[in-house]
Amino acid sequence: MKQEIIKIAKDNLADIVGFASADSFDKNDPIFKIYPATKTVIALAFRVLRGTYRGTEEGTTYYQYTTMAVENMEETIMPMAQLRVANLIESKGYIAVPQRRHQQIMAEENSTNPEVAYDAIYRNKTAENQMNFSDAAVKCGIGEKGLSGAVLTDAFGPMVRYCFILTDLEIEPDEVKKAHLCDNCGKCVKACPGNAISEKGEVDPWQCAIYYNGANGTKNPFMPPEAFVSFDNRLEIIAGEAKVTPETAKKILDDIFFYPPAQHAYQCSICGRACDTACYIHLEEKGVLNKKFNRPFRTREEWKFNIEDFK
Numbered sequence: 001m002k003q004e005i006i007k008i009a010k011d012n013l014a015d016i017v018g019f020a021s022a023d024s025f026d027k028n029d030p031i032f033k034i035y036p037a038t039k040t041v042i043a044l045a046f047r048v049l050r051g052t053y054r055g056t057e058e059g060t061t062y063y064q065y066t067t068m069a070v071e072n073m074e075e076t077i078m079p080m081a082q083l084r085v086a087n088l089i090e091s092k093g094y095i096a097v098p099q100r101r102h103q104q105i106m107a108e109e110n111s112t113n114p115e116v117a118y119d120a121i122y123r124n125k126t127a128e129n130q131m132n133f134s135d136a137a138v139k140c141g142i143g144e145k146g147l148s149g150a151v152l153t154d155a156f157g158p159m160v161r162y163c164f165i166l167t168d169l170e171i172e173p174d175e176v177k178k179a180h181l182c183d184n185c186g187k188c189v190k191a192c193p194g195n196a197i198s199e200k201g202e203v204d205p206w207q208c209a210i211y212y213n214g215a216n217g218t219k220n221p222f223m224p225p226e227a228f229v230s231f232d233n234r235l236e237i238i239a240g241e242a243k244v245t246p247e248t249a250k251k252i253l254d255d256i257f258f259y260p261p262a263q264h265a266y267q268c269s270i271c272g273r274a275c276d277t278a279c280y281i282h283l284e285e286k287g288v289l290n291k292k293f294n295r296p297f298r299t300r301e302e303w304k305f306n307i308e309d310f311k
């Protein structure tokens with residue numbers, strides 16, 4: 001049955017399939033509130049195409065990442081694979097409970113998700129019923145957690161997205177991966193255009209949200225010179241040096257309208273997940289990723305506009 005699940009998942013574009021016994025989760029883990037009879041957690045991980053980061057890397061087109069690496073993955077590709085695997089499990093008389101990240105629901109009261117519009121999020125609604133996705137991915141053997149919190153995989157580094165199926169079917173678990181990719185180089189921290197990641201790897205979600213959406217004008221080809229004219233600290237914002245609170249972040253986000261959002265409330269990523277890209281480049285340069293490409297990801301020096309252009 002395990003091999004049948006792996007085959008159908010891979011036939012439907014999953015790249016990595018991992019299994020964890022429910023015994024490896026704390027008895028208070030949300031998986032047992034979602035489905036108390038859970039015996040196995042199945043993780044399906046999908047590569048994010050390297051080509052979808054090209055537009056940001058070149059400073060040209062940006063919607064490919066958001067539409068093809070976020071929106072279509074989350075709304076089409078991943079649910080299809082989940083449903084196919086779930087149908088197989090249920091055809092054998094077991095229950096399959098698909099778990100995909102709901103981008104617009106979060107447990108915290110005063111946090112946000114940079115990938116969607118902050119005012120489209122329902123907060124503190126299902127605090128007990130959200131799986132911890134990255135922890136579950138590690139338990140299922142998909143990869144290890146890097147400093148930035150991203151799950152790093154042997155093949156694609158942090159360039160993956162993942163979802164789960166909870167089932168009462170007992171399946172032999174996979175081994176948790178021994179951490180060997182993240183070397184604490186700090187490149188993810190340095191690469192963020194808004195200093196949203198602390199040295200210890202903690203991500204400030206509001207800081208991330210404004211710079212994910214393009215508040216750093218030196219890394220945003222669409223920002224007009226007069227951007228944020230009503231803000232006293234507009235040059236700090238544009239240079240990526242402003243420290244925001246949830247309130248100031250909302251005001252800044254309301255003022256970012258330089259590039260169209262995608263559908264389903266997904267916001268266009270102007271930072272292009274620079275933290276993940278820097279990590280990927282680092283791992284590729286070290287030669288530790290087992291999915292090889294004919295060309296390195298970064299082929300020339302990183303571009304940047306001059307802050308003087310906004311004065």
Ligand code: SF4
Nearest residue numbers: 146182185186188279
């Ligand atoms: S960039 Fe370096 S420190 Fe950050 S997650 Fe990757 S390997 Fe770890």
Ligand code: SF4
Nearest residue numbers: 192208212271274275
């Ligand atoms: S690089 Fe982008 S996604 Fe990563 S922490 Fe910074 S703003 Fe957020």
